Amino acid sequence: MVQAEVAKGRGLGLSELAPRVAQSEIRAMSVESDRVGGVNLAQGVCDTEVPQVVTEGAIAAIRDGHNIYTRLDGIQRLRRAIAGKVESTLGLVADPEREILVASGATGAFHAVAMALFNPGDEVLLFEPFYGYHVGTLRSLRVTPVAVELEGAEWKLDLDRVRAAITPKTRAVVVNTPSNPAGKVFTREELEGLAEIAREHDLFVLTDEIYEHFLYGDAKHISPATLHGMRERTIVMSGFSKTFSVTGWRIGYVIADAKWLPAIAYFHDLLYVCAPAPFQHGVAAGIEQLGPTFYARLALDHEAKREMLVSALRDAGLSPHVPDGAYYILASTKGLESVLSGETAAQRARSLLAKTGVAAVAGSAFFRAGKGEDLLRFCFAKKDEDLAEACKRLRSLR
Known part of the structure; x- marks a missing residue:
């Protein structure tokens, strides 16, 4: 009663x-x-043409019976292809067996990373204008997003503002480069300044690099993971939704130090089980056959x-x-x-x-x-x- x-x-x-x-x-x-x-x-549906090798790779995978669950970290072929790609394009060396997770898009990657690394009440810095899904994901986990305003028409980063926003509850900084919605590409000087702050305050840096190949003029993409002393504390999230015009396929990835990846993979498995199996094969074919x-x-x-x-x-x-x-x-x-x-x-x-x-x-x-x-x-x-x-x-x- x-x-x-x-x-x-x-x-x-x-x-x-x-x-x-x-x-x-x-x-x-x-x-x-x-x-x-x-x-x-x-x-950003990106409804431009999909490279033929990518679509044919996925179709062939379906016909060949690759329609069941994959390993929770994705098929080996794709993990190895990602490792080769990031080493050639970013200079980033990653172990495909211990440091790479195939995720359900960069958005799914971010969700799993946040679940693995943060507790309710933690604070995470991000830059304004920000991508709303980053903010929404953090709030859904009772993590507090703290916005740091970028300045002027060129969206310049003020490192003093970053330092002023840090509190004892701050656990990480989110960097989206090139960024949605501003199209800002963080410079090496800005990223090195953020790296210094991250090392000083023992913070993670979560970097969303989904637009890494969309660069104009003299802009250069630099992954924070490649900077001095940043490999262990940087979590790289990217994917192929934009690059191959397959936003509906949901094929992304995480690169993280081997000490963090098992927990990230656990939560990705809990949320999504795995990224779609035949699409993993299609994307792998694209990486293998499409180059610089x-x-x-x-x-x-x-x-x-x-x-x-x-x-x-x-x-x-x-x-x-x-x-x-x-x-x-x-x-x-x-x-x-x-x-x-x-x-x-x-x-x-x-x-x-x-x-x-x-x-x-x-x-x-x-x-x-x-x-x-x-x-x-x-x-x-x-x-x-x-x-x-x-x-x-x-x-x-x-």
């Missing part, structure tokens, strides 16, 4: 966290775009797409921040108050969709409350004909 009364008093309901959670603004705008038949520049020429062409193709969209945004009256990497553009709507209705970025994004049929994401999705309300984020990883149509529609705004 007493137990029944306790249960009755508790009642049905959501968790303490759930009422504070809303659908991702990125996903919400994708739904709105589909509803009105718009051109979706909101979500492919990655260089990928960057050049997207640099041309960047220029297309930057030009159209300027013609439409928006003021774009030109990214050095990744495939997103943050653009200011200041001066368009008479054209785009609404007090918030979310309202202006919907106004833009209604007027032009082009979907963007509210910049506020990448900032703390009250910030980013004058910004919209646009994705240019689209087929040229779709991007050209979006540019035409944007220019109609003026």
Whole structure:
């Protein structure tokens, strides 16, 4: 009877966290775009062509019967391919048997890493504008994200701000380079400064490098794991969703010191069991057969797409921040108050969709409350004909 009364008093309901959670603004705008038949520049779906060797590798794997669970750390072929790739492109040496985990995308990798390394109440620094899924994942685990603002139009890192944000509860720093949504590529000087702070305060550095091959102009990608004294404390997360245009396949990876990887792998197994088996084979084929020429062409193709969209945004009256990497553009709507209705970025994004049929994401999705309300984020990883149509529609705004 007493137990029944306790249960009755508790009642049905959501968790303490759930009422504070809303659908991702990125996903919400994708739904709105589909509803009105718009051109979706909101979500980074990356619907460019998949390399033929990648699709054929996955199809062959299905036909050859590779349709069951893999080892929890992924197939050996892919782990070895990843090890070879990161050594040749980053100069990073990793043991495919002890230091590499094939994950369900970089997002799944981040979730498993956070579960393995952090406790409720820990604090983790990340840089603003930030990727919302990093923040949401930390909060879902009762870990406190602490935003450190990047400065100016070039999103410069102020190391004094980083030091000021550190408390006794700080356990790690998250670095997304090249970054979503700003397209910032952290410089060697900035990363060496962060490395010094991480060593001084005994912090992990979690580095999301999913856009490593999308670099423009003189920008260079540097993995913090390759810096002096950083290999043990750096957790590298990346994947092939963007590089091979297979965002729906969910093939990512983690590289971590052998002392950390078993716990990360345990939680990834608990959450996802394994990444899809035939897709692992398809990605392995891509890594094995596509080399530096492919990655260089990928960057050049997207640099041309960047220029297309930057030009159209300027013609439409928006003021774009030109990214050095990744495939997103943050653009200011200041001066368009008479054209785009609404007090918030979310309202202006919907106004833009209604007027032009082009979907963007509210910049506020990448900032703390009250910030980013004058910004919209646009994705240019689209087929040229779709991007050209979006540019035409944007220019109609003026």
